[in-house]
Amino acid sequence: MLELRFDESWPNATSPLQLRFVGELIPEPPIRFGGIGIELGLGIGKGLRLDNQLVIHSLSRYIALDTALIWGGKSADHQDYGLVWHTKGLAQQITAWPWLTPQLHKQQFSVHWATPNQHENHTQLDWLTPLQRMNVNVAKWSQSQPKEQLASVLWRQVSGTQICQGIAYSYKGQRGFEYSLPWGPHQPQWICSTRYIPQTGKITMRFGEPWTNSQSPITLRFTIEPKVCRFDDGGGLIDAHPSLPSLDLKIPIEPQIRRYYLMQPTITCVRVFDNLPIVISSCSISQSRGQWAKSVSIEFSSRIDAQRAHNELLLITINGYDFYVIAEQPSASKVFGSETHSSTGRSRAAELASPYLLPISYTNAVARSFGGIISDILQQGAGSAGWTVELKGIADFTVPAGAFSVGNKSPIDAIHEAATQLGCMILADDAARKLTIIPRWPTAPWQMATAVPDLTLHDAVITNYSETVARNPLCNVVWLRGEQQGISAKVKRTGSAGNIPAADISAQLIVDNQAARIAGTNALADTGDKLNINLTLPVMADLPPAVPGMLIGIREGTEVFKGTCDSWSIRASVSERGDINIEQSITVIRSIA
Known part of the structure; x- marks a missing residue:
């Protein structure tokens, strides 16, 4: 309560009395809507100079605090008190007490509370189904209305005074139809089909004798037609890619002529199925035109290496060039103070020969091309999956039904016999598992x-x-x-x-x-x-x-x-x-x- 005492009367005074205070008016601090404002003034005299600074460093997780208090009065000086509290990974408090001056001081606090227990609470949840984080359903070309749903799940929960959550749900219904119609010349492509292509004219079926046990209807079974591929070079009604003669751009391999050659020879050997290194001391690989596989001779550095490599597929790299070989026949030699372990074998094409595959017998029951016969023989091998064959430098031709037969031979030996009858040979790409049939003389001597x-x-x-x-x-x-x-x-x-x-x-x-x-x-x-x-x-x-x-x-x-x-x-x-x-x-x- 404020009491005013007057020591003498004022005869001309009329009610009410007006009191005026001289000096600069202190503006009223703005108070935001919904907030609380308290104005308090305190006059402090001039005292001794004092400076005190306190710094506190402490670690607090997930604490966010921002406080502002406004104190003041209309008829008093200002006292400023500043407190800053804001951390993300570290709590920091700075307190400033400037004294010893007649200047006004100010203390300001700002408090924003969402809930009494949490400083900040934001929850966001995009949830369509409890089992999927994202589900996109698109229905096209249907009598029902197309729908499109897109949902994602984001969930975050942290401990402490700060918890971030979000809840959101969106659904988008039909907005329109979208049709895509390609128009223009089509792209070049290979067209392959096993469907029967009928010849021009009608088909006449003649039965030589009646079938007494036949019942209606009669079921006719036809063998599967071979897969036939043709190349469509694209374009519209006018061919955009006319057939052009092949250009001979063959460039021979020729090493450069140098004053000297620096050689850094390297040789490594690993077991293919587990990349286990095999230490070898020497290796010899050879092949001639009459062989369908390379001959291999390996000398190992120890008995353990020879045992690990026995009857296994090995990858030998010589100066960066890979050779796939199988160590089939091990041998050992011992003399006083010395022991040698070696093995002979063949290249990877031996997988198509005995003893890895059983002998087969083959006869072309129907008219087949030469390439088709080679493919049939290769497919008869139970373990020949993954191997392919092609003809290079050989014009394919048709073999009448029953014209070619082979018996009690492995698939690779049967293919070699068929190639030998035409004066051809087999080249095996062991890395790609591919057989190529080429003439023994790819270039005739007179050419x-x-x-x-x-x-x-x-x-x-x-x-x-x-x-x-x-x-x-x-x-x-x-x-x-x-x-x-x-x-x-x-x-x-x-x-x-x-x-x-x-x-x-x-x-x-x-x-x-x-x-x-x-x-x-x-x-x-x-x-x-x-x-x-x-x-x-x-x-x-x-x-x-x-x-x-x-x-x-x-x-x-x-x-x-x-x-x-x-x-x-x-x-x-x-x-x-x-x-x-x-x-x-x-x-x-x-x-x-």
């Missing part, structure tokens, strides 16, 4: 002058060279005959008299002019004088291992003479000091007559 070699060698990379001559008569004609349903054909070199015949050829697959042409060309290529050249080469990044059947060019001065790679071998060895020696040897056959 080598204008052909582009696959690999060109020069003196800088040839470490050893030797040659021998084999004399044979040069023939220009050969007679070929089929056996049961075959044909008789005469194959003659163009431009020759056809008066020097080679040995006659009789095979089951000589049933078509294309088959006779392939077999006759390879038979004539084997005749004539041959120069057998043996070369020893390194294995580098720009000089890969050769492949049998590859056309090899050997540069001699300014001229390049060419021949066919007949055989190839590579040898890698590790000395007791750890030195690695790697080299490859090839035999090239060059026709000189």
Whole structure:
């Protein structure tokens, strides 16, 4: 309560009395709607200078506090008191008490409370179903109305004085229809189908004798048609991609000529199914045109390595080139103070041979193409899944029903017999598990002058060279005959008299002019004088291992003479000091007559 005392009377005073205070008016602090404001004034005299600062560092999790208090009075000075409290991962309090000045002080607090127990409460929940975080349902081309629902679940709950939650639910119904109609030329694509393509005309069915036990209706069963693929080059009514002649962009592999070659040979061996390292001291791999698999000889560094590699698929990497081999026949040799463990085997193509697959018997019951017969033989093997076969450089032809048969042979041996009848050979890609049937002479000797070699060698990379001559008569004609349903054909070199015949050829697959042409060309290529050249080469990044059947060019001065790679071998060895020696040897056959 405020009491006013007057020491004398004022005769002219009238009621009510007005009291005026001089000085600057203190503005009223704004009070927001819904808040509480208290104004309090306190006059403080001038005292001694005092400075006190207190800093408290404490850790508090999930605490958020913001406080502001406003104190003041109309007829008093100001007292300012500031308190800042705001943390996210750390609680911090700063208190300032400025004294010793007649200046006004101010203390301000601001309190925002959502609930008495929580500083801040936000809850957000997007929930469509209790089992799925996101569910998108789209219905198209239906008589019912299409619906689209999109929901996501976000849930967060933390301990302490701060809890964040959210609840939200949205549903979007039908807003319209959307149709997409492609219009324009279609893209190029392969079209494959096993559906029967009827021939032009009607089909006449004749039954030779009545079937007494037949019941109506009669069920006719047809064999599955082979899968036929054709390429549609796209475009509209006018072909946008006309057929163009193939461009010969073949670029031969030729190592660079350098003053010196820095070699860093490497050799590693791992077991394929678990990548277990196998330590080997030497390895030799070889193959010729008459082999469908590579021959392998491995010498191990210990008995344990030999046991781990026995009858297992191994991956041998020599200077970055991979070779898949199977160590099939282990052997051991012991002398005083020394013990050697080695093994011989074949490449991965041996998976298609005995003893991994049982022998089969095959006869083409229906007319099949040569490529179809090879595929049928490959599919008969119980463990041949994953292997594929293709023809390269061979024109496919049709084999009449029952014309080809093979018995009691493994699938790879049966395929090799079929390829041999046409003068062809098998190349196996062990990494891709793929068999390729190619002619034994991919390039005939009379065509080598204008052909582009696959690999060109020069003196800088040839470490050893030797040659021998084999004399044979040069023939220009050969007679070929089929056996049961075959044909008789005469194959003659163009431009020759056809008066020097080679040995006659009789095979089951000589049933078509294309088959006779392939077999006759390879038979004539084997005749004539041959120069057998043996070369020893390194294995580098720009000089890969050769492949049998590859056309090899050997540069001699300014001229390049060419021949066919007949055989190839590579040898890698590790000395007791750890030195690695790697080299490859090839035999090239060059026709000189």
